[in-house]
Amino acid sequence: MPALDKRPIGEINAAEVLAVLRAIEKRGTHEAARRLIAANHVIHLTRWWNPAVEEQCNDRTHRIGQGRPVTVHIPLAVHPRLGRNSFDCLLQRLMTHKRGIADAVLWPQESGEMELRQLYQEILNGDEAKAAPTSGLSRVERPDLDISEPAAGVMRIAVKGGGASILVTHGIAPESVAGLLVPEDAAVISLAAAAPPKRAVGLPLSVLPDASLWPDYILPN
Incomplete structure (x- = not known):
């Protein structure tokens, strides 16, 4: 697996980054994860239904050896008319709710059928914002x-x-x-x-x- 953390960003190509991400996904080892402490930005391009999985991804950069604050970015695709009723906004609202539960108790499990049905109904019934x-x-x-x-x-x-x-x-x-x-x-x-x-x-x-x-x-x- 290529070591990316000691080279200027301009010298790193997309194939090498993809190789590191695939290695982390397959191995899940400390060896793979420790190489990400040079990064201090996390971008969630695809959301997980379980907030605990996203937090685990964030923690791979925010670990021992990280000397800078870590910023997490969550891009949202917003429909020009639906606004806050766009799918990404509805999903973000659901994830925020699940994280609120996690603050008081244990991490919630994967989204159940009731949550998915509620999200589905909100999508169907969404009015223009x-x-x-x-x-x-x-x-x-x-x-x-x-x-x-x-x-x-x-x-x-x-x-x-x-x-x-x-x-x-x-x-x-x-x-x-x-x-x-x-x-x-x-x-x-x-x-x-x-x-x-x-x-x-x-x-x-x-x-x-x-x-x-x-x-x-x-x-x-």
Whole structure:
């Protein structure tokens, strides 16, 4: 298995990364897992129905030898009209509920038939999401987050204790934040922009037509 953790990222190709991931999946050994401590970002492109499995994946980078905060990314495919009633949002809501149960008791098992039926009915009955008011984003007070407003219509959100931050814009052109970026910023989320971006902002950019996903599906957990 190739050792990836001592080379610049530009020298690592996709085939080598895939080889490491397959080795971890097949072996599940400490030898395979320890090679991931050089990474400090986890991206869940495909969701597991059991939150414990996702947490195990996250823990492979957040283990002894990791010297930096680990940031976990969960991309959501959002339907332009359904908004928070899109499948990915419904699944995220279910996973958040299961994690809430886990905080009080043991990890829940795989999703049962009742949960799957409920998710299925929510998909069938999902109405188009109503857009949030365009007057601005509601201020959120959470003790685990640092939320600042570097400019009008812009919020910077980071988890206290370190890690990546995101910029959330509302009603303004997303490229206008280019001069506000700091090294910790990992992504920009643009809500209700008057027009599509005319140029790149230098970070991954999500453009949403309104603020219907604020704050439940945007703020970090």
